[in-house]
Amino acid sequence: IVDAMATAIAIAQVGEFSFVLLATARDGGLIDLDLFKLATSVTLLTLFITPFMTGNAHWIALRIAKTIVPKRKLAKAELRAHKSQERHGHIIVIGYGATGRAAALLLKDEGESVLVLDTSPLLIREAEHCGLAGMVGDATQHTILERANIDSARAVVVAIPDHMSVRIIVSQSGHAAPDVPVIVRSRYHTFSDELEVLGADGVVDEEKTVGQRLGKRTLSLISASTSKETEDESKEAS
8 A cells, every 4th residue: 555655646646738739729718827836836736746655655655554544453554564574585676677577577487586567557567467576666766676686686687778867776786685696688788887786786788788789680691691602603504
């Protein structure tokens, strides 16, 4: 219950694009000026308070839950959640996009216990459908990493593309579990050194890796083409 509410609080911000939508609706006569001003004010308010809400999402959610949920029911729900998250010797894969999915499934096929951590409930359901353990949460938050039992994990794999979030996760992981290796995805080559300085134990340079794969694929195709030409020449000669 608390985790669900904390996630909702963390993503409650109204995006900047709402200004465009509101202006279009006002100009088109769909909303009046008073409603336009109210909606704009609400959007600005959420933008200003989002850093505080995100950083204290779990604390706020816990206070709200204690107010609206009967204490006995809340205690039972939190106990079940705590028991379900007690893990040891697992690998935490943060982000279940295409990269995270490929990494998580490969690790699972190799017999590893994998816990997928993502802010999207839809992606977590998809991970669970594939036989992986899943947990909804923002890995930039220290409390979320603790709930994922990072201190007893074998490794942490950070597969999200956003560099700023990766930086925070590497730093938070180092504080929460300094002995657990952290392997991260670096979307651009210029970020790799910075992530290593922050404490990442392994950095997969996306640009370098893709470049190497392109080179190998090119050589493979050239080799196949050369072999075919040699074979055709041999047939003609015979």
